[in-house]
Amino acid sequence: MSADAREAPDNPYVEDPPTEFDPVDDVDETTAREQAEQLREAIRYHDRLYYRDADPVIPDRDYDVLLSRLQDLESAFDLDTDGSPTQRVGGEPLDEFDTVAHVAPMRSIDSSGDVEDVREFDRRVHDRLGLSRGGDGVENGGSEGQASLDAYAGASVDYFCEPKFDGVSVEVVYEEGRFVRATTRGDGEEGDDISANVRTIRSVPLRLRDDYPEFLAVRGEIFMPREAFQQYNRERVERGDDPFANPRNATAGTVRQLDPSVTAERPLDCFFFDVLKSTHQFETQHQRQDTLPEWGLKTNDRTALVDDIEGAIDYRDELVEDRDDLDYEVDGAVLKVDDLAQCDRLGSTSRAPRWAYAYKLPARTEETTLRDVVVQVGRTGRLTPVALLDPVDVGGVTVSRASLHNPEQIRELGVGVGDRVRLERAGDVIPYVAEVVEGDGDGHFEFPDACPVCDSPVEHDGPLAFCTGGLGCPAQLRRAIEHYVSRGGLDIEGLGEQKLDQLVETGLVESIPDLYDLTVADLADLEGWGERSAENLVAELEAAKEPPLDDFLTALGVPEVGPTTARSLARTFGTLEAVMDADEEQLREVDDVGETVAHEIREFFDAERNREVLDALRERGVSPESIDTETGAALDGLTFVFTGSLDGLTRGEAQDLVERHGANATSSVSGNTDYLVAADGAGRSKLDDAEAEEVPVLSQAEFEELLAEEFGIDVADALDDG
Template structure:
């Protein structure tokens, strides 16, 4: 039983922990003071119940009682406008985001060296021992007793790695791993995961704690969720990892809240205390095993299959035990991670540029089986890329029935020499989509002939290196359907009510055979379809009408030009100013745009030269969808007020980082993602990353906090924040 000192709520002091009353007085009869006091107790109690249910799997109360407490808390917060920043009620989601901001990690999130061979694991152990002996001999380590070398062994989860930061015990930020230095800010999304506490348990926690965890979708929940998707006629996820990764990158936190994500925490990235005598903050544990115990007392969910072992042979045995139990686990694993236990030993061993020297992943062997190719299906993606898929005689691969496997591209088919009727090996590792690594028995003559014409629209197929593409552009139904979905996305034209199901319905009804057809739709057209009422039809027409004068960057992002996302679209818009100028630009002119290299320039020019794509653009303009010229100035500051300056932003500012970048660019400055000798200022918000600050110090680049940044802009006649523009 967890002690009261590390609980969110003590049952002796909080009536809502054990056998809670649910017959509340009417909210209207409470004073603001009484409501705030009751809400505080309810928050603490709900946090405790969340922990007992999601982390310890040992609930104290019934679901009905929990629902009553949760509903009461929401009612109080709504009625009295109480703060909800880290309230459990925030789990249901928040306001949708325009995009995911890039944030720098407080410490690098490194990769781990790995191998499936036990010999490589033993070599890792030899390197660790030699390194510690050398460190002791050189004085970097006080002493090293080989008998004191212990390893902590953990399952290697196959999910999405995240950084989560707590300050003064409160949840403040979460980010994906990204490239190890920077990741996507998914604070609002991770907040909705029930096993991620909004506040740490107890008071004995560091002033600032950054932990690494793995977000995953439990297998049973994944299967149930996929069944629900299929019942709704939607495409199911390929595997739990894709489901978790795709969910966490959703811009709408409410969507994330609806999906069954969970998390395991497994490492410390930063453990900081202020060092003052009156601080209650605990010191960082000296062993990894103790850090994991601290996680448990702080309310951070850890895996229950972690083991501390003496000697590398015991670690190898642990890996074999987890491999044997793999199919019984309710989460995907692809190996085990072996870590040096003592923090002092870790610090003495250090890291390489990409991986710690004190950890090693002993991977599981890949899952394989042999079966027969019964056919090949060629799929057409939004960009026109053709992907061949092998249709297989169903076969069991690691407990999963596989009937389809990707063949990647035409070059892969040619390299394999595969054809219908051949016996092939199927490879499935880490629960990813299966693929064909080899033909084991040639039963056909020749190699599968990749089509010269698109299987959907009949347009010519062209090769680009190993890949193949349909040249039909927006005239190809397969590309068009996905193009319409892309046009409506939040980071493009943001047309609410035009999701995949409705796009497919409009296509099947013959109402949308080109992108411009969207703007010919009438209320009568829509109400004649199943599931459409007068209100929903009028709403969609109004949404479409609102996009008839889009910004140039939104228009370009909405077209779905390969390699052109929101950032590149804005750079193109800022550089050329008008759509006509961009349409007339040759590849040399395109390469003058920041971040547009030769390949991207060629991709843009190829898209714009396609007759079907050009017809779609002209058709949009004929229907009044004509993008406005890009405005190079903003507010009351001159357009060139910041001309010649280059800014880099890190940490959390009072506005989204993309808005800050757009604001300085609108006044003539450059905004880049990394610090170099050409950088004039690094602007550091809250929780800034260490790497950019280190780079700034190395390059002698001044670092400004947000207040100093605002002063700099004010001196040049530019208001801050952007909303302050007149």
């Protein structure tokens, strides 16, 4: 999903943010205030994607740089930090769950991948505890951070080291040994009540054992084991679903399911690593670690107690060497002062404890291990081999799958399960396996002779492979229907993944036209449906019988025809019948349609099976809206970009308006842009781009005047007609 689709602010620190800044001393106060406000806005946006949506758009390291820059600006210029992300852990509870206050704050911890920052953390710990040479209790006379490591030789600070898990943090509360509730971290003070979901995780005990305390609130990390993640992704790909990008995304999406039965089906696990509040008293971190398993709480065994910061650094370096062999994802090592009395003396800031630090692991390179190859069946029956990988950072994006394109490429690469491979990204979009680095796997992958879903024979057309099962293949049928009702198609609400599977499996829907034969009685009898949800879906389908022509063309799943091409076809031909009857020469005259696309369109509408589906849809009253092609061409050839908040209409309505009259509406300014319409709050970057490309900039009033005087289009009337 693009940042635009998530209503990203027009802000330089949202997409591909800079990670190098001018020194704070070289920045004037006005610039500092402007930059700080932009950083706050961007960090809140990234917090929302990371903590609430579990769908970040920048790497953790870039986020850390932005947050550090904001902290530096606020400190150097004494800026007001009320409500700043530097004062709170990011994230807001979801509306669908009850909001619950934590029994104790669930703070974040400071972090860095630089070893000198870790040593500086150790210096601060010693200074705050008043420990100096030989541990004699006399404070070091030098300024904080300037004393050498030698000055602390013999100081009594032990560190408890543990992996920093890359999962979902959770607070779990027990009273009288019984599970009471589980809550996400949320904003650090309160989170979402996900008790029903966490109850389904087998490693979370519903009752404690042995001599447990009367009250216990523990912090844990829910995660999906790597081996289970790969198997689960394989199952998703085989049934035609997109695989999860990485185990953390899979975990975050699972614990936020409204249906606990979905969570129960997914392979989640949990490590417990901290006590937030308890009637049992502890003296050290490692004592907590040893005691939690006695009460039945699962802990991680990859921990260590070391007697100085160099030992902690060594621990992290060993974790780097071994992380590919672990069955869970880690992104750092957490170093904690072991003595809890010392932790109390060190205290915390509003955001993070002063007694803990995360020494981040370096990002993985483009090399990783190929764990499995699974064959995905598309809407058209094409079989596409997909490599399932150990997650790896490729160009700032975490990748866990890659295309192998076709059987011929597999043979050329000689790729096998267990091989070490190098990845590249084509056009910065879908990653693919470029080469085998170490071929020490279980042998080369053999492409199947039968469809993995329906067992029909596989036919080869040059380098490509196709299932011959047609709509008799459940994967092709399901994916065709799924696309038809999806947001990219007719946007039919109430038909999610599970409900669609249910309709196909029960035989109620065997083709797209069957959707319009569904009755309230059919649906209300199914498990998980009620009278109201059944009535809503039937009403949605009835209302969608006269869809916009371009939406209908997109929903049909014509090969190579996406929303942009569908709009061009609709504007050019005006009716479904005209599109269906157009020959290849007529099709090639349409914008966005070349020789290959024209051939695909003609072949789709010539196919007897597709004609039967279209005839069946029309028999059920499906009649896409016609478009006045004369009206539609008034703005033909022009390209508009909109920025800011328009008065009286949304940006989407403005884009639809110009597109209905033949223009293109894009999200970024380029040399092909004819006009930038800049309303209140217009983005500075788009204005700068317009100046650089010499693109005319119009106010909303000037835009409406241009349409009225030059093209005879009254905006108010056009909106009413639309």
